[in-house]
Amino acid sequence: MADATRYLGQGLLYALFFLPIVYFTHEPQHRHLAEDMAELKIAVRHAGVTIGECTDVQAGAYTPLPGNKQRPQICPRERSPLELELLMDGKPLYRASVSPSGLHDDGVASIYRRFTVPAGRHNLELRMNDNVAVEGYPWVLEQEVDLQPAQVMVASFKDGFRLQ
Amino acid sequence: MKTLLKKGFNQLDAVFSRVFTPAWNPMYQLGALGFFYFWIVAVTGVYLFIFFETSISGAYSSIEQITVGQWYLGGVMRSFHRYASAAMGVTVTLHLLREFAMDRYSGPRWFSWVSGVPLLWLLFASAIGGYWLVWDVQAQYIAVLTSEWFDWLPIMVDPMASNFLNEATLSDRFFSLLVFLHIGIPLALLLGMFIHIKRVTAARSNPAKGLAAGTLLAMLVVSLWRPALSQAPANLDMAVTEVGLDWIFLNPYPLINSWGPGQTWALLVGLSTALCLLPWLPSRRPKQSPVAVVYPPDCNGCGWCLADCPYEAISMKEHDYKPGHKQSVVDPDLCVSCGICAGACPSSSPFRHVDELTTGISIPGLHIKELLSLTETKLRELGTEAPRVLLYGCDHGSVVEGMASNTVATISMPCSALVPPAFVDYVLRQNLAEGVLISGCCEGDCYHRLGNTWMDQRFAMERMPVLRTRVPREQVRLRWLGAQGTSELGRELIAFQQELRENSAVVDPIRLQEASNG
Numbered sequence: 001m002a003d004a005t006r007y008l009g010q011g012l013l014y015a016l017f018f019l020p021i022v023y024f025t026h027e028p029q030h031r032h033l034a035e036d037m038a039e040l041k042i043a044v045r046h047a048g049v050t051i052g053e054c055t056d057v058q059a060g061a062y063t064p065l066p067g068n069k070q071r072p073q074i075c076p077r078e079r080s081p082l083e084l085e086l087l088m089d090g091k092p093l094y095r096a097s098v099s100p101s102g103l104h105d106d107g108v109a110s111i112y113r114r115f116t117v118p119a120g121r122h123n124l125e126l127r128m129n130d131n132v133a134v135e136g137y138p139w140v141l142e143q144e145v146d147l148q149p150a151q152v153m154v155a156s157f158k159d160g161f162r163l164q
Numbered sequence: 165m166k167t168l169l170k171k172g173f174n175q176l177d178a179v180f181s182r183v184f185t186p187a188w189n190p191m192y193q194l195g196a197l198g199f200f201y202f203w204i205v206a207v208t209g210v211y212l213f214i215f216f217e218t219s220i221s222g223a224y225s226s227i228e229q230i231t232v233g234q235w236y237l238g239g240v241m242r243s244f245h246r247y248a249s250a251a252m253g254v255t256v257t258l259h260l261l262r263e264f265a266m267d268r269y270s271g272p273r274w275f276s277w278v279s280g281v282p283l284l285w286l287l288f289a290s291a292i293g294g295y296w297l298v299w300d301v302q303a304q305y306i307a308v309l310t311s312e313w314f315d316w317l318p319i320m321v322d323p324m325a326s327n328f329l330n331e332a333t334l335s336d337r338f339f340s341l342l343v344f345l346h347i348g349i350p351l352a353l354l355l356g357m358f359i360h361i362k363r364v365t366a367a368r369s370n371p372a373k374g375l376a377a378g379t380l381l382a383m384l385v386v387s388l389w390r391p392a393l394s395q396a397p398a399n400l401d402m403a404v405t406e407v408g409l410d411w412i413f414l415n416p417y418p419l420i421n422s423w424g425p426g427q428t429w430a431l432l433v434g435l436s437t438a439l440c441l442l443p444w445l446p447s448r449r450p451k452q453s454p455v456a457v458v459y460p461p462d463c464n465g466c467g468w469c470l471a472d473c474p475y476e477a478i479s480m481k482e483h484d485y486k487p488g489h490k491q492s493v494v495d496p497d498l499c500v501s502c503g504i505c506a507g508a509c510p511s512s513s514p515f516r517h518v519d520e521l522t523t524g525i526s527i528p529g530l531h532i533k534e535l536l537s538l539t540e541t542k543l544r545e546l547g548t549e550a551p552r553v554l555l556y557g558c559d560h561g562s563v564v565e566g567m568a569s570n571t572v573a574t575i576s577m578p579c580s581a582l583v584p585p586a587f588v589d590y591v592l593r594q595n596l597a598e599g600v601l602i603s604g605c606c607e608g609d610c611y612h613r614l615g616n617t618w619m620d621q622r623f624a625m626e627r628m629p630v631l632r633t634r635v636p637r638e639q640v641r642l643r644w645l646g647a648q649g650t651s652e653l654g655r656e657l658i659a660f661q662q663e664l665r666e667n668s669a670v671v672d673p674i675r676l677q678e679a680s681n682g
């Protein structure tokens with residue numbers, strides 16, 4: 001093959017190699033979220049109530065520490081799991097029971113979920129129980145929201161639910 | 165499927181060899197191209213890093229500044245950084261497919277194969293980290309899905325996704341971590357790449373100069389024509405709706421979203437595990453014949469076999485009984501029974517005055533003495549019509565068996581470099597044939613990696629053992645045309661015979677011999 005033809009051929013093959021690369025580094029566009037949808041995220045990081053009561057140390061009971069360093073009470077460390085429910089327009093969207101972290105179940109419990117929901121007006125209801133000793137849901141939030149398309153609404157928890 | 169892939173690669177090889185010449189053929193140096201692209205990405209990355217601002221507000225704008233304000237240098241660097249990464253992704257994928265199709269992944273090659281799999285993960289992780297730093301909508305898409313993907317693993321205590329809930333939860337700290345990862349992972353990749361080729365003798369980690377130059381030039385044209393750009397800036401308060409994706413590296417992401425993180429982990433980890441196990445899966449590949457054996461009486465410790473073994477299977481030790489001498493040792497776990505060592509051993513010479521040819525090292529599957537007796541028998545069976553040609557071939561290259569005739573004797577072996585140059589000398593000196601043609605795999609793409617290179621060098625007297633000066637070069641030919649070049653080899657054979665016929669000096673000795681016989 002003559003040199004000129006060969007270099008021409010090489011140019012052609014380089015083009016065949018790089019053109020798809022240039023194209024596929026950004027095309028075709030990917031539709032991640034339909035046009036009339038929005039996103040709802042729940043992110044809760046919360047330590048449940050400890051299970052059981054503290055008990056007084058009985059006088060004269062064996063303890064490994066000298067008397068002046070003894071604490072007057074022994075407190076349990078284990079915490080309640082979190083029971084969480086999310087209802088949208090009266091229908092349950094999500095229900096979870098999450099154990100606390102830590103070796104002794106004494107840490108915080110974390111929940112994260114992302115939902116794709118239709119944009120528009122919705123009634124959102126969030127309920128959570130963080131204490132096994134109690135029936136029902138000590139923490140509740142019910143709120144009307146108007147979600148714009150592609151809006152991200154985050155439900156978080158700090159001394160009560162919050163929608164942002 | 166493998167056969168189909170192999171056919172495809174053979175056809176590509178033929179096209180590329182014509183256009184690029186075998187020496188520049190990119191198909192023969194995909195791994196080396198991978199290294200080359202890595203270096204481009206590394207150098208351009210250092211440049212980009214100088215201008216990059218490690219903060220939420222600074223990341224996007226500093227990259228915009230490089231791209232637009234400095235399009236002639238920074239912009240080109242950025243485009244090189246992106247396109248070289250993508251090219252690396254493509255070449256490495258082709259490299260994997262090719263090693264598979266050409267059956268170069270089992271036996272002692274398992275090490276290169278298995279060590280290649282983590283490289284894929286590191287390569288993808290490097291690329292994904294890079295796109296993340298840009299902090300545009302694609303980065304936002306990556307951030308949310310990657311964290312959800314990792315949060316699925318039970319090791320995550322605090323959800324990583326809570327860093328990317330909305331604009332309020334984003335912190336600069338995360339960016340520092342990202343920058344750290346985007347430097348650390350590529351360094352781990354580089355280390356892995358060196359481990360990957362550690363067991364490969366004379367691994368080719370640099371592509372041919374002409375190919376490197378051509379690639380750079382092509383990349384420059386592409387970078388000026390279609391510079392790498394960012395998409396719209398990230399905004400975590402708005403969900404990503406439609407996004408441009410790098411489909412080369414981000415192809416698992418839509419799966420994470422639609423299938424869920426668990427299934428995607430299962431798929432990718434499952435695929436990687438299957439890849440790692442592939443070298444041990446049963447296949448129709450012929451079983452490996454016994455490994456090379458050293459014969460101490462004929463080993464003088466020259467080390468030529470050690471220099472030529474493409475699999476680092478040979479080492480030297482004290483000679484069994486000759487004090488002060490060395491002796492070669494074969495590691496049976498690394499030897500693939502190619503026989504190249506037998507072709508390298510100076511003792512593999514038919515001129516030696518021994519009753520039965522022995523040699524320092526040889527494979528039991530085709531011992532040098534069998535090669536000699538095969539050569540002699542087959543040539544003696546030929547008619548007296550000149551010119552007679554001895555055609556040596558290999559089991560992975562052009563198929564020589566069908567070319568035997570009453571003037572052509574053919575012998576196929578695991579690798580053509582099993583033929584000691586002294587055999588060629590011997591055949592011509594003994595008037596067993598007028599010509600010797602040695603064929604095999606394509607130039608630059610030997611199944612046993614270096615067989616045809618070593619043969620070229622031995623015949624050019626650049627490598628021991630050399631083909632002696634006294635051997636008339638017009639009666640010897642090396643042709644590396646590969647399996648796909650079988651019919652071309654047939655034509656070359658006819659042309660070779662024609663040339664020999666025209667060269668009366670070559671044919672004359674036979675006539676003389678015939679005359680004296682009768």
Ligand code: HEM
Pocket residue numbers: 194195196198199256259260263268269273276277278279280281283284287357360361364366367368369439613
């Ligand atoms: C970053 C990615 C990679 C790079 C830069 C790379 C580079 C290389 C290089 C330079 C060689 C030596 C070639 C030679 O001189 O003969 C090689 C050999 C090899 N590679 Fe890779 N490689 C990569 C990934 C992979 C992957 C993913 C696989 C398959 C899973 C793989 C399988 C192999 C095999 C089986 C060999 C051995 C070939 C032989 O012994 O003949 N590589 N690679």
Ligand code: SF4
Pocket residue numbers: 455456472473474475476477478494498499500501502503504505506527
């Ligand atoms: S047969 Fe091949 S792999 Fe085995 S020791 Fe000889 S050269 Fe090395």
Ligand code: SF4
Pocket residue numbers: 458462463464465466467468469470491492508509510511524525
């Ligand atoms: S080439 Fe032959 S003589 Fe030299 S070290 Fe190897 S086996 Fe021994």
